[in-house]
Amino acid sequence: MATDPGGSREQASRTLGDLQEVVPLRWTLVAPAALLLAFVTLLPILYLGYLSATDFNVLRGMTEGVVGIQNYTSAVLESNEFHNALGNTAVFIAVVVTVQTVLGFLLALLLWGRPKRRKYVLPVLLTPMFVSWVAVGLMFRFMFEDGIGIVPLLLSQVGVNISWFSDPTYALVAIMIADIWEWTPFMLILFLAGLESLPEEPHEAARVDGASRLEVIKDVTLPMMFPVIAVAVFIRIVEASKVFPKVLAMTEGGPGSATETGSWxxxxxxxxxxxxxxxxxxxxxxxxMVLGLLYVFYWSGGLQKDVF
Known part of the structure; x- marks a missing residue:
């Protein structure tokens, strides 16, 4: 029995059109990936939430089973150890993100509009981004180690003797220095890309009006760069809150609990x-807590309108 190919195509076209009226094509195409992402993201989160309400121990399993909010009361609200780790994490985030933002922006300004200089200098400045986190931690561990490290050796030549990993204050500073070295190039590349995309007309107008280079940067460049800076800081807050490999490689939380962070x-x-x-x-x-911090950062700075 012969069939009409034209009629079949027309019927299929009508069926597809009816389906698109119910479910837009864009959602149909995105749905498989969205479902997979939701599965691999939500399942671990839900399981983590379930574990947090139990007394599960790797060696003994569960004795009482579900204990409700007992873990949150004893290990979070009443734990001085956890509070100390949160304090260290907050100090770490505040210092490294601030320094990385300032250094990254200054370096980006030095390379902005200078293609010849950027051609040779930028690859060198970006090198720390390609070193693994643990390798960075071990490298700085050896650099700050008493007796063999180059940093104590150089400081001793000018009469400064610091036991970096024995002093609670300087141990955290050493980790901060390692993180600043590793992540400043990330801020640099974001800021440089943002600067290169800025229109030249506002800068020329400011210079014609007699503004100095510093005034142009302060009154013209910085306001236009705010969305880029905000996104960069947003990303770095998230990453800095997860500091772990450097703590593991450099101090293991010591001396005492001086460098213990939330992740550690x-x-x-x-x-x-x-x-x-x-x-x-x-x-x-x-x-x-990190999500709450990001929420405050997002709304207090007006980022919902200017950035996202």
Whole structure:
């Protein structure tokens, strides 16, 4: 029995058109990837939330099972150790993000509009981005190590003797220096890309009006760069809150608890003390705190209108 190919195509076209009226084509195309992303993202989050409400231990399993908010009370609200780690994390974020933002912007200004200089200097400045986190930690561990490190050796030549990993204050500073070295190039590349995309007309108008270079940067460049700076700071706050490899490689949280951070506490409780239930509650709390900080940053700076 012969069929009419033209009629079949017309019917298929009508069917597809009816389907698109119900479900737009863009959602049909995005749905598979969105479902997969939701599965691989939400499942671990839900499981983490479940673990945080249990007394699960790797060695003994569950004894009481679901304990509700007990972990949040004992290991988060009443834990001085966790509070100390949060304080260290906050100080770390504030210092490294501020320094990286300032240094990155200054370096970007030096390379802005200078293609010959950028051609040779930029690859060197971006090198730290390609070194693994653990390798950075080990490298700076050897650089600051008493007796063999180049930093104590150079400082001793001018009469400054610092035991970097024995002094609680300087141990955290050493980790900050390592992080600043590694992540400043990230800020540099974002700021440089932003500067190169700025229109030249406002800068020329300001110079014609007699503004100095510093005044042009302050009154013209910085306001136009605000969205780029905000996004860069936003990303770095998230990444800095997860500092872990450098702590592991350089100090392991010591001396004492001077360099323990939120991520390190979660690792120590979960994988050294095997209390996954307690560690999960701290991980959930840390995540919610970072999200809260980002929420405040997002709304207080007007980023919802200027950036996103």
């Amino acid at each position: 506490i979660v690792y120590k409780i979960g994988f050294r003390f095997n209390d996954l239930g307690v560690a999960a509650s701290q991980a959930v709390s840390l995540t919610l």
